[in-house]
Amino acid sequence: MRVALFITCLNDTLFPGTGRAVLTVLERLGHTVDFPQEQTCCGQMHVNTGYRQDAVPLVARFARTFAEYDAVVTPSASCAGLVRDSHHALAEYHTDPGLPRQVAELAPRVHEFTEFLTDVLGVTNVGARFPHRVTYHPTCHSLRGLRLGDRPLRLLRAVEDIDLVDLPAADSCCGFGGTFAVKNAETSGAMLADKTRDVLASGADVLCAADNSCLMHIGGGLSRHGSTVRTMHLAEILAATEGTA
Numbered sequence: 127m128r129v130a131l132f133i134t135c136l137n138d139t140l141f142p143g144t145g146r147a148v149l150t151v152l153e154r155l156g157h158t159v160d161f162p163q164e165q166t167c168c169g170q171m172h173v174n175t176g177y178r179q180d181a182v183p184l185v186a187r188f189a190r191t192f193a194e195y196d197a198v199v200t201p202s203a204s205c206a207g208l209v210r211d212s213h214h215a216l217a218e219y220h221t222d223p224g225l226p227r228q229v230a231e232l233a234p235r236v237h238e239f240t241e242f243l244t245d246v247l248g249v250t251n252v253g254a255r256f257p258h259r260v261t262y263h264p265t266c267h268s269l270r271g272l273r274l275g276d277r278p279l280r281l282l283r284a285v286e287d288i289d290l291v292d293l294p295a296a297d298s299c300c301g302f303g304g305t306f307a308v309k310n311a312e313t314s315g316a317m318l319a320d321k322t323r324d325v326l327a328s329g330a331d332v333l334c335a336a337d338n339s340c341l342m343h344i345g346g347g348l349s350r351h352g353s354t355v356r357t358m359h360l361a362e363i364l365a366a367t368e369g370t371a
Contacts, residue, residue, distance in 0.1 A: 130160045132200040135167045141338045144201050147365035148239055162193045169216065170208040174304045178216060185216045189228045197246060198236045201361045203268035203336045206238040231264060240336060244277045246364055250284045256366045257287040263332035263344065265337040266299050273278050278360055279335055285335055294324040302343035322347040323353060335358045
């Protein structure tokens with residue numbers, strides 16, 4: 127199976143360690159992963175702010191870049207959701223009449239990282255060890271968009287020596303929502319305050335999620351509270367082998 131990593135703009139720019147963690151896990155499981163240099167943005171930022179036409183060339187580039195792969199894996203539920211749910215409609219605006227067909231063929235092969243592990247590879251234990259107290263935040267796109275359900279939790283429960291604790295009001299939004307946090311700062315801030323309160327109430331040392339965008343938002347709130355709670359992408363926990371020989 128030919129596997130490609132779609133890193134996403136945010137991870138490539140701000141959280142490259144997440145991409146390295148995905149590679150670590152997949153290579154540990156015996157897979158070779160390509161990183162196509164031609165990849166760029168999937169168009170989510172444009173779509174979310176109403177610039178759908180500007181996203182169309184990005185859709186065409188995505189389809190061209192990843193066409194040859196059997197699986198495209200991304201550590202972002204929001205970007206995976208955009209590709210699978212919106213690329214086909216966007217492709218209809220392109221001058222190439224064959225693009226909608228190409229997008230329709232590719233979309234089912236695009237997988238968020240945890241669903242690729244559980245649904246495609248059929249594994250939950252990836253050989254990780256992480257002896258810390260952890261809580262998991264199900265981001266809106268992973269919970270309501272991709273409907274990942276308990277896939278991330280199944281993977282976390284299989285991590286050796288982890289102390290996995292529940293997050294109060296876990297299914298509530300953190301208030302990020304991309305440009306929502308900028309355009310509606312007061313509302314976003316109120317939602318963030320609720321989320322940081324719940325993270326602190328969990329007693330966890332580490333907060334993880336399937337989207338670094340939400341972790342960036344929550345992490346900023348925790349930092350302003352003077353909290354020592356770390357934020358980590360779930361892939362980084364699954365890549366960890368702390369204390370193993």
